[in-house]
Amino acid sequence: MEIFFMSVFQTVLKSLKAHSVLDASITKNAYVALDLSIHNSHLKTVNIAVSEDLETYVWDYMVSNNAKVAYGGYLETRSIYQRSTYFNQENPETERNIHLGVDLWIEAGTPIYAPLEGTLHSFKNNTNYGDYGPTIILKHQVRDVEFYTLYGHLSLESLEHLKLGAKVKQGQQIATLGTAEINGDYPPHLHFQVIKDMQHFVGDYPGVSNLLDLDFYKQNCPDPNLLLGL
Template sequence: MTSFQQLLTDLGNKSLSVLDRNIPKSAYVPLDLSVTNAALKEVDVSSASKLGEYINRHIAMNEGKVAYGGYLEKRGIYNRSDYFNQQNPETERNIHLGLDLWIAAETPIYAPLEGEVHSFQNNTNFGDYGPTIILKHIINTVEFYTLYGHLSLASIENLQIGDVFRKGEQIATLGDASINGDYAPHLHFQIIKDIQQYSGDYPGVASQKDVVFYQENCPDPNLLLRL
């Protein structure tokens, strides 16, 4: 474990959340959207509504409120978009770098840690994040970032770079398929050690040839959330 991963693990001991803290962890249901999930062969994953129906059934069958998962998951869902699919197994981006939390549009999103707005924008490519916020955190002199994708437009309308959010303060709400890149409503939550030169955006899906770098730079968000 790296020193950065250890910091995240230590922070995760403090019961952090990006959703309503009153939702018990027992209500979070693991969800497999990988290419190895045979059940997805019967689902039109290119359709936000069809995929949403599948996810909602999965949540209901497991008596949950939120479906979660996806870190380093190889997914077929990105094949529908030229933005990810480059027709080359080495450069095609299909390995997911964040943790997805599948729940209804307009669900409030909260800062798990105190941070300031590093950047934000509406990423409008088909299959992209839609409205996105990136927070900068400095803890024990360590600087790092958290990214929140697939938000509502209202989430970024009155935002300013440098705005500070306290731990547990609402920062956004989730968008729907008309604005969030054409997905069933969910939050893409990602930790970023080095933001590089990005602003309002950062790769959330990697190719096989780049996954080692991104796995190091974007460690498992579950180190913080402990789902």
């Protein structure tokens, strides 16, 4: 039987009372789990390489489940990244297709809020095909534990008038979601990721892993639901 031991970092995340990254008035029963992995047989009939087709699938799924938000994706192996040479390589072990964050699918223009107080670490428009598009990264310090949260697929307006090191309050609006035209060509959604060590990255951090590096990323990027509690 497999026994799971939580790290100090994971224990801290689970103990925090985080503000919702979406409007707090959206109750948890209005969220529905969404499977976009290679194991979802329903996706075989969807051309997921086309953002409009994937968007239709996601929104129809939400409507059929009477939901306002679809969420999920942590450690999912996904085929959607095969459409982009930024992720796709010939060697299966080095192909990046394992998702390291949680996606929250909701309309473009939706406000995004800081779950915890922190400071603005960095921001950048990551414009590779299938990449994050506009991205913000916050730095947090809790009980002598330093970590970061990443917000991808934002609007261009979200990057205006930002100042590195600026303080961010818990529950403060920090961004809005972007459209497929600027978010890497995806249906509107937030990619939310927790990161222990930013390494050398600024305004960016890998949100998708290959098999070879997965053990490292599991430790450095634990399940965001420890914080979000979805």
